[in-house]
Amino acid sequence: MRLWIFFLTLVSSYALADKELLVEGFEWRDFYQTYDPVSDSCSRFYEETIADQPTPDRIGDVIGYKPLGRTSLPLYIYLPGSFQPVDTEIARLHVKTMAERGYFAVAIRYPNARYPSSCDGTDPDPLRESMMDKARCLFEGSRSDSAVSRLCQLSDVDCDRDLLVHGFSQGGQIALMAKTFEPRFRKALIYGAGNFNLIAKKAYPCTEIQNNAFQPDDIRSLVGDQDIFFGGSNVLTSLANVNSRKNLRQHRVRTQQTAITGQPACPWYQGNCLNPNGSGYYIVRGFETENNCSNHGFFSHKAHNPTPCEGKYLRPDRGYVADKSETHRPLYPWSMALSFDWLTARD
DSSP states (O other), rough: OOOOOOOOOEEEEETTTTTTEEEEEEESSSTOOOOOOOOOTHHHHHHHHHHTTTTTOOOEEEEEETTTTTTOOOOEEEEETTTTTOSSSHHHHOOOOHHHHTTTEEEOOOOSOOOOOOOSSSSSSSSOOOOHHHHHHHHHTTSSTSSSHHHSTTTTTTTTTTTEEEEEEEEHHHHTTHHHHHHTOEEEEEEEEEEHHHHHEEEEGGGGGGGGSSOOGGGGEEEEETTTSSSOOOOOOOTTTSHHHHHHHHHHHHHHHHHHHHOOOEEEEEEEEEOTSSOEEEEOGGGGGGTOOOOOTTEEEEEESTTTTSSSSOOOOOTTTOOOOOOOSOOTTHHHHHHHHHHHHHO
């Protein structure tokens, strides 16, 4: 394995267990440049990943943080959503926070400029990878060319200590399949994902709990009650109490969350469908967010008014980054602090 170049080094401090933990940031520009196009079956995946980078001189394939002076670290992987680069403020916030919790934390770029139209590769577009193709080349531990295998071989990483995955939107759908391809994955934290994309008008049964190795206790899923992508369902069971477009979308959101988490449906009026151990799903309501934005990117918003709920998700919601010490605002279960507490906790 070739030596990857550390492009950027940033240092910050964080108090953990009464000790000051220093972390350094890094960027790898050539993570996908090392494949053998003859023997590497994921070569097209890598080629598409490189080609999808809109500004290759600026954006790397992997960005991350790790604690300084530590080796044999557990691994955390974050997958951004469609069309999102890995160096956004949100991605950096996630990986930096997990490094401060003691993890080798990375955000990985994958071919996300194309959204899969199937789970299994039966797509009329030969350049469009299926959902499972992407999951396989990211996660399959039995093959040396997967992203996880490359990361687990690093001297600073010990995937036997812990292996966690976190994804948003398309990245969240792919993250649901991680344990199917690498059994060492312990938990999955999912944002804004489901088993049916209303815009694409496609069902993705490969994201459903019965088709994956994660168990219900292994998944925590957070979704906005007005998610326009995953507020649609291919099967609606009961329309009781669904008396408006808003309530219909909330019902469809709930149906999809049940399908991907295995958590039984909560009453139609209830947003908190988390179990006592923190697994399950939580439907974020508009009043809980900074700008009443309980949409697809509920945890982050556009940087400026007058349309803070539209466009790119550039800035984290204040409720998402609320600190446990704050007393002037509620600390909702969808906050980063409580979600990362669940993700890293050992039951």
